Amino acid sequence: MSGAEKVHVLPRAADLGLIGCHVCRLVCRQPPEDADDMACPRCGSALHRRKPATYTRTWALLLAAFMMYLPANFLPIMRTASLNDVDDNTILSGVKELWINGSADLAIIVFVASIMVPMLKFLVLVTLLISSHMRTDWAQPQRARLYRLVEFIGYWSMLDVFVVALLSALVRFNVLSRVEPLPGVIFFGLTVVLTMLASMSFDPRLIWDSRDSDD
Amino acid sequence: MSTTSLEALQICEECDTVHRRRAMTRGEVGKCACCGATLEHFHSLNPNTMLALVFTAFIVFVQANLWPIVTLGLNGRHSSTTLWGAIITMWQSSAQVIAVLAAATLFFFPLVKMLSIGWLLWFARQRRCAPGFVPIMVTLHYIGPWTMSEVFVLGALVAIVKAKVYFDVVADPGIYAYAVLTVLITIFARVDMRELWDMRMKDSA
Numbered sequence: 001m002s003g004a005e006k007v008h009v010l011p012r013a014a015d016l017g018l019i020g021c022h023v024c025r026l027v028c029r030q031p032p033e034d035a036d037d038m039a040c041p042r043c044g045s046a047l048h049r050r051k052p053a054t055y056t057r058t059w060a061l062l063l064a065a066f067m068m069y070l071p072a073n074f075l076p077i078m079r080t081a082s083l084n085d086v087d088d089n090t091i092l093s094g095v096k097e098l099w100i101n102g103s104a105d106l107a108i109i110v111f112v113a114s115i116m117v118p119m120l121k122f123l124v125l126v127t128l129l130i131s132s133h134m135r136t137d138w139a140q141p142q143r144a145r146l147y148r149l150v151e152f153i154g155y156w157s158m159l160d161v162f163v164v165a166l167l168s169a170l171v172r173f174n175v176l177s178r179v180e181p182l183p184g185v186i187f188f189g190l191t192v193v194l195t196m197l198a199s200m201s202f203d204p205r206l207i208w209d210s211r212d213s214d215d
Numbered sequence: 216m217s218t219t220s221l222e223a224l225q226i227c228e229e230c231d232t233v234h235r236r237r238a239m240t241r242g243e244v245g246k247c248a249c250c251g252a253t254l255e256h257f258h259s260l261n262p263n264t265m266l267a268l269v270f271t272a273f274i275v276f277v278q279a280n281l282w283p284i285v286t287l288g289l290n291g292r293h294s295s296t297t298l299w300g301a302i303i304t305m306w307q308s309s310a311q312v313i314a315v316l317a318a319a320t321l322f323f324f325p326l327v328k329m330l331s332i333g334w335l336l337w338f339a340r341q342r343r344c345a346p347g348f349v350p351i352m353v354t355l356h357y358i359g360p361w362t363m364s365e366v367f368v369l370g371a372l373v374a375i376v377k378a379k380v381y382f383d384v385v386a387d388p389g390i391y392a393y394a395v396l397t398v399l400i401t402i403f404a405r406v407d408m409r410e411l412w413d414m415r416m417k418d419s420a
């Protein structure tokens with residue numbers, strides 16, 4: 001088996017009987033068996049070898065996020081009303097409007113932040129969950145890099161939410177011109193929060209727990 | 216292994232590989248040899264400089280929140296808003312979820328972050344361990360990913376561009392204060408929290 005050659009040259013915490021605190025990163029000696037509720041001597045947080053219930057939590061949060069993501073994209077997020085015109089904007093129509101009005105660069109930024117990033121997060125986290133569950137050593141460095149990418153860009157999706165909040169507070173010229181938030185923006189905000197929670201509850205250490213490193 | 220050797224070790228947060236800690240030179244970033252995650256970067260934590268930085272950030276933060284961000288003009292009428300103006304509008308337009316999210320990620324969490332780091336550094340400067348050190352450090356760990364000032368600055372830019380099509384738009388001092396704040400926050404976000412933890416270990420020893 002080719003996996004036999006990929007021996008971990010570097011020791012992992014479990015091999016040395018060590019455990020790292022997930023909160024303050026203190027290196028502790030691994031508690032004796034069945035002592036799973038040991039607390040970190042420095043910060044008092046519970047010590048875990050892996051984040052607790054990582055698969056269940058991540059899947060559940062991801063599913064909830066996806067259920068919010070659909071209305072977030074199909075429902076309008078903002079209503080612009082002027083004297084003789086009422087217009088409901090979805091995320092996509094907002095991007096189109098920026099594009100038409102000659103701000104192609106911002107249109108691309110908003111498109112990436114609001115539409116591409118959440119989709120990327122779903123795809124990446126599902127891939128990570130399934131591949132880690134299979135305990136494969138396939139593309140480990142790449143998967144680790146994808147996880148970091150998702151962690152790093154995730155919160156930028158809040159962009160559109162802040163745009164709607166600012167425009168609603170600014171455009172208040174009574175009957176002449178008004179902007180109001182619509183329910184889509186709430187679903188969108190919840191999508192962002194839930195995907196952030198999902199990626200936080202996924203434990204990237206699982207990527208490296210392939211079968212041959214354990215045996 | 217003896218007890219002392221534990222302090223010379225560090226465990227990668229992303230793949231659980233054990234590394235030996237070593238002295239870092241200026242500008243150096245330690246990467247995990249297994250997964251490539253950042254293990255630690257060089258940071259000469261000079262409490263005095265950091266404290267001055269946190270204090271500056273706090274003043275800029277107050278101004279960013281008091282000053283209007285953008286002003287719109289339409290047929291001689293004007294309308295401007297601050298961050299709290301936007302939060303209150305969202306609350307009143309039955310988007311309370313968004314109001315709470317914005318208040319937390321743009322106001323309360325950044326504020327808590329600045330005040331706590333300032334508090335810890337104030338005592339670190341006197342080589343003392345701040346009262347409430349452990350709960351404060353744990354809180355900082357959890358609110359870390361939930362501050363979004365930089366996203367808000369970009370959001371204001373997008374809002375300005377969108378509004379420009381229909382209104383006269385003037386960017387107000389608040390948005391510049393926010394931009395400066397973002398830079399300051401990025402600088403002290405680089406404070407290695409572990410360095411603060413280690414400082415405490417030395418004190419109690």
Ligand SMILES: [Zn+2]
Nearest residue numbers: 021024040043
């Ligand atoms: Zn700890």
Ligand SMILES: [Zn+2]
Nearest residue numbers: 227230247250
């Ligand atoms: Zn690593």
